Amino acid sequence: MKTIFFTGKGGVGKSTLAATLAWQLSQAGNNVLAVSFDPAHNLGDIFGKRLSHRKKRITDTLYLQEADLDKAAGTYIEENIGILTQIYSYTRAFNLDVYFKVLRHSPGVEEYAAVTTMEQIFREERTFDYIVFDTPPTGLALRILALPNITITWVDRLRRIRRQILEKRYTIHNISGKYIEKGVRLPFEEKEDPVMQRLEILFKRYMNLYKMLKGAENTIAVVFNPDYLSLRESQRIVTGLSDLQLPLRVAFDNKFTPEQQEVACEVEQQLFPGTDHVDVVRVPMHGYAREGAYQMSFDLTKHFVP
Amino acid sequence: MTTLIVLVGVAVYVGLYFTYGRKLETGVVKASNENATPAHRLFDGVDYVPAKTPVLFGHHFASVAGAAPIVGPVLAMAWGWVPALAWIWFGNIFIGAVHDYLSVMASVRYDGRSVQFVASDLITKRTGKLFYYLVFFLLILVVGAFSAVLGGMFVANAAVPSAYIFKIVGALILGVLMYRTKLPFVVSTIIGIIMLIVAIWLGTVAPINLSRNAWFLIMFFYIIIAAAIPVNVLLQPRDYLNSWLLYFGLAIGALAAIFSFQGFTAPAFTSFSPIVSAGKPSPFWPVIPLIIACGSLSGFHALVGSGTTSKQLTSEKAGLPIGYGAMLFEGFLSTVVVIAVAGFGLQLMTDAGQAISAADWGSRYTPAMMATYPSAAMFSNSYAAMVATTWLNFIPRDIVVVIAGMWVASFAMTTLDTTNRLARYTLAELFLPLQTKSEGVYKFFTNRWIASLIPAGIGIWLGWSGSFSMLWPSFGSANQLIASIALLTGTAWVAKRLKTKATIALIPAYLLWITVTAAIIWFSAVVLPTTIANNPATGIVVLVIEIVMLIMNIVFIIDFLKTRNLPAPAETEA
Amino acid sequence: MSHGGKNRVIRRALEVIRSFFSTMSMAHRQQVVELTTLEMRELENMFVLLLMGSFTGLPAPPSFISVELMPYLEHELKVVNRRAENSSDALAEMAGFFDVT
Numbered sequence: 001m002k003t004i005f006f007t008g009k010g011g012v013g014k015s016t017l018a019a020t021l022a023w024q025l026s027q028a029g030n031n032v033l034a035v036s037f038d039p040a041h042n043l044g045d046i047f048g049k050r051l052s053h054r055k056k057r058i059t060d061t062l063y064l065q066e067a068d069l070d071k072a073a074g075t076y077i078e079e080n081i082g083i084l085t086q087i088y089s090y091t092r093a094f095n096l097d098v099y100f101k102v103l104r105h106s107p108g109v110e111e112y113a114a115v116t117t118m119e120q121i122f123r124e125e126r127t128f129d130y131i132v133f134d135t136p137p138t139g140l141a142l143r144i145l146a147l148p149n150i151t152i153t154w155v156d157r158l159r160r161i162r163r164q165i166l167e168k169r170y171t172i173h174n175i176s177g178k179y180i181e182k183g184v185r186l187p188f189e190e191k192e193d194p195v196m197q198r199l200e201i202l203f204k205r206y207m208n209l210y211k212m213l214k215g216a217e218n219t220i221a222v223v224f225n226p227d228y229l230s231l232r233e234s235q236r237i238v239t240g241l242s243d244l245q246l247p248l249r250v251a252f253d254n255k256f257t258p259e260q261q262e263v264a265c266e267v268e269q270q271l272f273p274g275t276d277h278v279d280v281v282r283v284p285m286h287g288y289a290r291e292g293a294y295q296m297s298f299d300l301t302k303h304f305v306p
Numbered sequence: 307m308t309t310l311i312v313l314v315g316v317a318v319y320v321g322l323y324f325t326y327g328r329k330l331e332t333g334v335v336k337a338s339n340e341n342a343t344p345a346h347r348l349f350d351g352v353d354y355v356p357a358k359t360p361v362l363f364g365h366h367f368a369s370v371a372g373a374a375p376i377v378g379p380v381l382a383m384a385w386g387w388v389p390a391l392a393w394i395w396f397g398n399i400f401i402g403a404v405h406d407y408l409s410v411m412a413s414v415r416y417d418g419r420s421v422q423f424v425a426s427d428l429i430t431k432r433t434g435k436l437f438y439y440l441v442f443f444l445l446i447l448v449v450g451a452f453s454a455v456l457g458g459m460f461v462a463n464a465a466v467p468s469a470y471i472f473k474i475v476g477a478l479i480l481g482v483l484m485y486r487t488k489l490p491f492v493v494s495t496i497i498g499i500i501m502l503i504v505a506i507w508l509g510t511v512a513p514i515n516l517s518r519n520a521w522f523l524i525m526f527f528y529i530i531i532a533a534a535i536p537v538n539v540l541l542q543p544r545d546y547l548n549s550w551l552l553y554f555g556l557a558i559g560a561l562a563a564i565f566s567f568q569g570f571t572a573p574a575f576t577s578f579s580p581i582v583s584a585g586k587p588s589p590f591w592p593v594i595p596l597i598i599a600c601g602s603l604s605g606f607h608a609l610v611g612s613g614t615t616s617k618q619l620t621s622e623k624a625g626l627p628i629g630y631g632a633m634l635f636e637g638f639l640s641t642v643v644v645i646a647v648a649g650f651g652l653q654l655m656t657d658a659g660q661a662i663s664a665a666d667w668g669s670r671y672t673p674a675m676m677a678t679y680p681s682a683a684m685f686s687n688s689y690a691a692m693v694a695t696t697w698l699n700f701i702p703r704d705i706v707v708v709i710a711g712m713w714v715a716s717f718a719m720t721t722l723d724t725t726n727r728l729a730r731y732t733l734a735e736l737f738l739p740l741q742t743k744s745e746g747v748y749k750f751f752t753n754r755w756i757a758s759l760i761p762a763g764i765g766i767w768l769g770w771s772g773s774f775s776m777l778w779p780s781f782g783s784a785n786q787l788i789a790s791i792a793l794l795t796g797t798a799w800v801a802k803r804l805k806t807k808a809t810i811a812l813i814p815a816y817l818l819w820i821t822v823t824a825a826i827i828w829f830s831a832v833v834l835p836t837t838i839a840n841n842p843a844t845g846i847v848v849l850v851i852e853i854v855m856l857i858m859n860i861v862f863i864i865d866f867l868k869t870r871n872l873p874a875p876a877e878t879e880a
Numbered sequence: 881m882s883h884g885g886k887n888r889v890i891r892r893a894l895e896v897i898r899s900f901f902s903t904m905s906m907a908h909r910q911q912v913v914e915l916t917t918l919e920m921r922e923l924e925n926m927f928v929l930l931l932m933g934s935f936t937g938l939p940a941p942p943s944f945i946s947v948e949l950m951p952y953l954e955h956e957l958k959v960v961n962r963r964a965e966n967s968s969d970a971l972a973e974m975a976g977f978f979d980v981t
Contacts, residue, residue, distance in 0.1 A: 080947045112944040147942065154941035161927050168920040171485050171538070176909035186955060194952040202945065351955070352921065352962050361907040368911070420969050441971065484912060491909060537915035546912050609975035728974055735971070 001126050001217065004304060005133045007141050007241070008223035009233040013254040015042035017223055017283065018134040019294040024301045026062035030129040035065045035121060037114050037144070038136045046293055055125075063128075065121075069136075072113035114144045119209050130304075138233050142240040145220075148210040149244055155203045162196050213246055219304060221250040224271065226257075226264035226282075231271070238271055248278060250303050256282040279303050308566040308645045308692065315395065315641040319634045322399045327630050330404060334806050335411045337622035344418045345618050354418065356620035359627065367632040368549060369610045370406075373682070373718040375601030375636050377455055379643040380684045381778060382597045384582045384671045385590055386575040387648040393594045394602050394640045401814045402603030403633035405789055408796030408811060409608035410629035413616035415803065420612035425795040428802055428874055430865045436791065436858050437609075438735050442761070443851050444606065444784040445729040449765025451781035452718040453525050454774040458680035459711060460521045465704065466686075466711035467521065469509025470719065473712065476501030477544035484546075485538045495546075502547050509708050522770040525722060529762045532723035533730075541723075548716045555713040558693060558706070559642045565696040570645075571652035576668030584776045584833045585673070592824035595789075596782030601640030603818075605788025607633065608796075643685055650691035654679060672775060681774055682718075686710035722765075729761035730754070764847070771844040776837050780848050783826050787855055790819040794866055802874035819863060826856050924956045925963045932960075 004021065008014040015038060022034035033055060036043035043066055044051040047058060051066040058064055118133070125131060135141035169188035187193040190200075212218060220241055224234040241248045251272060253264055264282065272278050281303055286296045331337045345356035357365070382390040409421050416424055426434030460467040479501065483494040516524075532540060582588035582597065595603055611629060619625060655662050658678040662670040675684050690706040693699065701709075733751055740748040750756060768777060793815040801808040830852045838845030931949060933940030940946065 076944070077947075080951075106943045108942045108944065112942060151942055151945065154945060158927065158930065158941070158945070161923055161930070165920055165923045165927065168916050168923070171916055172913045172920065174488070175484060175491055175913050176906070195949055198948055198952070202948070350958050350962055352959050353966070354962075357910075358903060358906070360903045361910065364904075364907040365911065420971060420975075422971055423969050438971065441975075485916075491912075492905075495908070537919060542912055542915050546908065549908070549911065606975065609971060612969075613975050731970065731974060 001128060001131065002304075003122075003131045003133065003212070003218045005135055005145075005218070005220045006223060007135050007138070007220060007237050008252075009230045009237075010040070010137045012223045012225050012230055012234075013252075013283075014038075014223040015040070015134050016046060016293045017221075017252055017254060017300065018132050019043060019046040020296055020298075021300045021304065022062060022064075022130070022132045023294040024299065025130050025132075025304075026059060028301060028305075029061065031061050031127065032130045032132065033063045033065065033121070033125055033128045034132045034134070035067060036134040037067050037069065037117075037141075038134050039069065041066050043134055048292070067114065067117045069110050069113045069117070072117055073109045076113060076116070077109065108143075108147075110140065111143045111147050114140075115147045115209070118144070119205065122209065122212060138237055138240075142237065142244075145213065145241070145246060146244055148206045148213060151206040152203065152210060155199055155206065159196070159199045159203060162193070162199060163190070166190060166193060166196065216247075218247060219250060220246050220248045221252060222248060222271075223252045223254050224267065225255050226253050226260040226267055228263070228267065231267055234267075234271055250279045250281060252281050252283050252300075254283045255285045257285050307569045308563050308649050311391070311570075311645050311648075312560070312563045312641065315391070315638060318395050319399070319638060323626075323631065323634055326399060327403075327407075327626055330407060330630070330810065331623070331626045334800055334804070334808070334810055335408070335622075335625075336804060336806060337411065337625055339621045339623050341622050343414055343619045343622060344616065345620055348417060353614075354617050357618040359620060359624040362615060362618055362620075362624070363628050363632060366610070366615045366628050367635060368545075368552075369613075369615075370600065370604070370607050370632055371552065371636055371639070371717070372600060372721060373452060373455065373714045374599050374604065375640045376643050376685050376714050377681050377778065378598035378601055378782075379640045380647055380675070380681055381582060381672070381775070382594065383572060383644065383647050383651065383675075384576065384580040384588075384668065385578075385594070386573045386580075386667065387570060387644055388574040389590050389594070390598070390644050391641065393598055394637050394644065397595070397598070397602040398633060398637040401793070401818055402637070402789075403630045404811055404814060405603060405605075405793045405796065406607045406611060406633045407625065407629040408800065409792055410611035410616055410619075411622070411625050412796055412799040413612035414619055414622065414625060415799075418612065418617040421608045421792050421795055424799055425791070428798045429795065429862075429869050433791070433795070433862055433865055436862055437788070438732055439858060440605075440784060440788050440791070440855065441609070442729065442732040442736060443855060444781070444788065445725040445732065446761050446765045446768070447777070447781040447784050447848075447851070449529070449722055449725055449762065450768030450772060451774070451777045452721050453522065453766055453769030454772065454777050455680075455682050456525060456715060456718050456722075457518050457521050457769060458676075458774060459682045459686075459715060460516070461518050462680060462683040463686065463707065463711055464513035464515045465509040465708045466715050467509075467516075468512055468514040469506045469708050469712050470715050471514070472505035472508045473502060473547060473716070474540070474544065476505050477540055477547055480547065481539050481543035484543060495550075498543070498547055499550055502550060506705060506708050506712060509712070510702075510704050519770070522766055525719075525769075526762060526766045528719070529722050529726050529766070530758055533726040533758060544716075545720065548720065551709075551713055551716055555709060556639065556642075558698060558701075558709070559646070559689060560638075562689070562693040562696050562698055563642050563645045565698075566645075566649065566692050568649045568692070568695055570648040571650070571664065572648040572671075573664040573667045576671075580668030581670075581672045582775065583779050583829070584773055584836045586832050586836065589828070592821040592828060593779065595786045595818070595821060596779035596825050596829065598640065599782050599785045601636050601643075603786065603789050605785045605790070605792055608788065608792035643689075646688035646692045647684060650688040651675070651684060654684070654687050654691060676775065681778075682711065682714040685714065725765075726758055726762050730757040733757045733760065768844060768847065771841050772837065772848070773840075776833055776848070779825075779829055779833070780852065783822070783829060783852060784855060786818075786822045787826070787859055790815070790822045791859075791862055793818055794862075798866070798870075819859075823856070823859055826852055826859070830856070921959050921963070924959045928953060928956045928960045 006014045006018040018034060022032050026032040034043060043064060047064060049056065049058065049064065051064050053068045053071060055063040055065040121131065166188050169186055173188050190196045222234060222237055224230045238248065253268055256264055268280050272280060283298055345354050348354040379390055379394065412421065412424050413419060422434050422437040480494060480498040483489050483497060579587035579589045615628060655674045655678050660674040660678055662674045679687050686707050689710040690703050693701065693706045694703050734757065737748050737751045797808045797811045797815045800806060800811055830849060834845050834849045931941065931946040
């Protein structure tokens, strides 16, 4: 199973290229799933279909899905609030459960919803040969892609502290365990500590995700236009991906026309000065309307299939 | 005589515990088991957990016991054994133990908050802040005084530091056994005790002879390192071994005192102002509280009471045995010390070639003692001499000397490194106001190493350069200043919150305050000039500290008197 | 005294001795882990502060980590509350643990 992420500023044609690639790969006989995280929901428009959070069969070899981050975030919060209000039942008495709902809009929830959806897809859709992702605009996309990395760092730190805590509890239990008079029984074995268990699960899960994102089976593609307007933001994406050490392998200079030759060269030079491991591809402007755009003749697949 | 005094001492303590103590309990504090203590009311399974009274007693006693109840009485013998015992018995019962008890009970009624908090609440906020300053000075001076004790003892008896080092090794091993293996606790305890005994024996077999300067240097590095090591590695196992040392030492000492049947060779009373501090005649009043602190009265106990004790007290009636009783028990310890020196000190000093007799004891005791068996060494040798006259003499005498010496050394060394941990915190609190005004200075002084080096450095330097007979009362002055403030706070609590007759505490409190203030003035005016003449830097540092403390003391009494008739602020919910 | 009476006395005496030693044992065990307990509390305190940082303006982990772990941290939250209340009076806390005089 190979994965491809299309990143880029809004409006550069990212969704179109993602859709095109998905179509072309599926036509070549691969089982393809195309997923859009873009709240603009272009994917459905391009194929002229109404898509939902559940994958929809377009052909035998092509399935489409539009992740509803808002809904995912909502569900996640509801579940956890349920648990929290159960455990800290006094919060209901003071109407504090209302405040937990504020969490829904807390920074990071949207990213988290995206990452869990992504992770779920990685786990469950292994029968596909290719999964093509259409990412949301730059900021959110980078935050989503950075989340596994950040999570791993934090979870690892927390794990270490938790381990120290459990070690000390073990020492205390070992020496005076039987004799605690009215004390609370605290877990001291890693297996018995729900916090440690959750930290381990999180660590494994995000480590797997991180490895997958960094691995050889994953490719990140950047889409930009041959003009200065998109340059700044495209640079942000390139730098961000490099900071995260994620495999940016292909860059599409989309909507290229011969008149823009000079500008195009300039922009490409600025974005990828001497980085020869990025395959810079000029995609010519095509005259297709939004719907049906996936049927362009320019072959994208040869840049992804070895 | 030894036997008689022990029994009289026990009778006095026990008798007055049940009469005077009870009167305090029911008449003044009005302790009642009907009032739920914070341990139950605020139970959280974390800090507020009721503890069994005997266990809590042990904990409280271990926190207040130290090397001071031993060293102080040795120095106080210059006045003769009657004045010394009078202060140890009656100063303890009517002032010291009252001070401890009121501090604990006030803390209990204030939901486990400290005396410092009570002072901020009932007197002024400024008073609360004072405690930090005074504690900081106390921490420096206690390092000075105790390092001087240790320096003198290590040189006088090279077996003691050697035994101590072997004990440290034993503690390290015990730490591994207790915390890293699954060995049953009883087994590791037994191994620990065996290692302790072996360490003492090894000390006599392989003494370590170093110069005084070398020992001071070693102590300095020891403080810095020990305060930085994880507690499981050294601190906890070492403190555990110390408790067993305490049991043995106390048991042997008490038995020896009872079965010794010796007369006292030291005079009952020498003069009102024998030579005690820095070669100067020292009047019994007001100087005695500076000489005998723990064992009779100690300001630091006021803070100890509110740390764990008040939060874990299971019933208000348990406050008396723990708060009042532990102090009396410490007094008993000091009684044994006086008995030992009174019975055997003279012989020791004359055997060592000193020209001293009961007649000129007043003028000769302190110099003779410092020349032959300085401070703690006088105790350990008198103790050994006492044990040797009883059926306990199957224990070789030089082993007994080391036992007693180790007893003092262990507690004194513990003081050295724990004060450092505490000093770091106090320093940070004191410099807090500077945080916004002068961040650079704040950052400098609260840096981990600087904050550790400053109190340790100053303390060790004082101990090295100053004379013990000057340093000990200076430590006493800081300690007792805290005591007088704490006791006055206690009376404020009784008057304002309990609204019972506070006279029973107020009179001793005022007397104490006057005494301590007079003592500090005397000390600064009479003793320190000599010190400044001999060691200007040392003398001036101590003088500055004394003056600053005196000023704070005046500020305090002004605040106290000003707010004396004000009603207590409205009860705020904790 | 009858045999029964003597037995009773002996049994009571043994009981007293046993309870004395068990109390001593308990006291020792607590003593030997006292500072470890203190350290553990501080770590628990730190753990929660790291997690809840976002609610107090400290740099914090992604909030979902906090949300997922919070249900299991009731004890630790108590510790934090207790610490926060006692922080103004820490001198007293520490004076009890450190053997100064």
